[in-house]
Amino acid sequence: MTSSAFIESVDAVKLESGTRKVTFVTLKNDNVIAKFTSYGAALTHFIIPTSSGPKDIVLGYDTQKEYVEYSVSNINPCFGSIVGRVANRTKNGKFELNGQLYQLEKNLGDHNLHSRPFGLDSASFVTKITSNSVSSVAFSYLSPDGESGYPGAVQINVTYTLLTNPISLKMAYEAHIVTSATPTIKTPINLTNHTYFNLTGFSSPTINTHKLKFPVGTVTGILEYEEGNIPTGKVIPLESKPLYNFTEEKTVGHDFELGGVKESRGYDHFYTINPTVISAAVAAITSNKYLNIPPVAVLTSPDNTLSLELRTTTPGFQLYTGQWISEKVKAKSEHALSGKVEHYGAHSGIALETSFPVDAVNKESVGWHHGVVIGKDEIWKHETIYTVRLNEVA
DSSP, X not given: OOEEEEEEEEEEEEEXXXXXXXXXXXXXXXXXXXXXXXXXXXXXXXXXXXXXXXXXXXXXXXXXHHHHHHHTSXXXXXXXXXXXXXXXXXXXXXXXXXXEEEEOOOOBTTBEETTTTSSGGGOBOEEEOSOTTSOEEEEEEXXXXXXXXXXXXXXXXXXXXXXXXXXEEEEEEEEEEEEOSSTTOEEEOBOEEOOOBOTXXXXXXXXXXXXXXXXXXXXXXXXXXXTTTEXXXXXXXXXXXXXXXXXXXXXXXXXXXXXXXXXXXXXXEEEEEOHHHHHHHHHHHHTTOGGGSOOSEEEEOTTSSEEEEEEESSSEEEEXXXXXXXXXXXXXXXXXXXXXXXXOOTTSOBEEEEESOTTXXXXXXXXXXXXXXXXXXXXXXXXXXXXXXXXXXX
């Protein structure tokens, strides 16, 4: 087995706000390649060797400049980026903590999404490769006190590790408060990675015919929502929501024209994981024995040749089928060639965003906030692993 990690390029990208130094990093493990940019600590390529040739199974761009320019646009899909400090929606763009009310920018109607417009997806992370013979890279960013409206200066660390036998990409997140004038200050943290997968390498320009399955006993509920996809605080048993239930495998687009799925043009919903599964995951993933536990979701290509398994220590994940990806977003060159289109669009990729429940900081009454609020001496620490299986058909 040959493993390596190296800096591919360092570019200076000019914007109206100034020049950004951006680093491209490549991890290799045998013939598997994962590439990243320090801008948003984003996964840009995940190239899998198959019998029909290499397939890049994640959406993204060709150049550093595109990552920077799209991040400050109003059609930013956050391809592969770390999002936060608080991922997903915050009701009315505000929360109460430390005895005061904090107001975020409302960038999604009356609410805030992904802590944007100045979230981690547009942060310039510091890149560190500890060994050129290990397929791992660490990105770090110091988010200053008050950035995006959040209290406390917070150190954000994200480490990606490329594994083989089987092919896996491990994402390890850490965050902690590093400075504050107030020793008792608390702040919300709920990080995720916003990678969109298309297991055909974009030879199929939508994920509608991909198959999705939640193994029995792993995913138990889905959040109940009010207007604006804001949760009420109630978790609905999955068996009572057949359009949203993937316990029996079905194509992602199977119910796109039915009920609430049609109204939302696909899925953009948070699923909760069985607490017993999470407890097992914490022990197994941190000891690198993650194959001892079942995945909570399995995505399979239309031709059944490739599957993606999801394991995580977080209590749930957002299933997002990319219905709001703009047709103005330019596809990376290999995808444009494979899909015979120059741009991405609705349903080009699917995201499985592991995190704590949506708007958890405002759900103290149901206990969700405990997982996303940290004090000065506490560490927010979680891991997610995406495993690729090659199911080559003879």
